[in-house]
Amino acid sequence: MPQITLKEAVCQQYNIDESDFREFVMRRTLFRRVRLLRPFLGIFNPDLLFQEKRLVDKIGEALNLREIQEEVDFYQHKYVVNFVCKDALKFRLSGMRLMTLANKAFKQARGTPPIQGHALAS
Secondary structure, rough: OOOOHHHHHHHHHOOHHHHEEEEHHHHHEHHHHHHHHHHHHHHOOOOOHHHHHHHHHHHOOOHHHHHHHHHHHHHHHHHOOOOOOOOOOOEEEHHHHHHHHHHHHHHHHHHHOOOOOOOOOO
């Protein structure tokens, strides 16, 4: 069976174009306060969520959950921990939502049961 990327799996599952992948994942994984404030804050700082966009682009090419978890762990360690805005105020995307989305997409694309009890990042 050929390998399928997360981007391909999500696009198939939700019937979206690959060019819409980043925005779709961002909408599904950003915390509510970020989704609400994003249009206004983006006017003043278009690069406000640069690292989150970069993470979504990188995981789009991942072939399995382990690769995605590694990217999420790196993102959280490098860009979330010790940053009040992103950590305490949760002005970021949710690693747990991201892993859940990936798990469901890969499950459907490969016809296998989702992984239960894996370490989900918040």
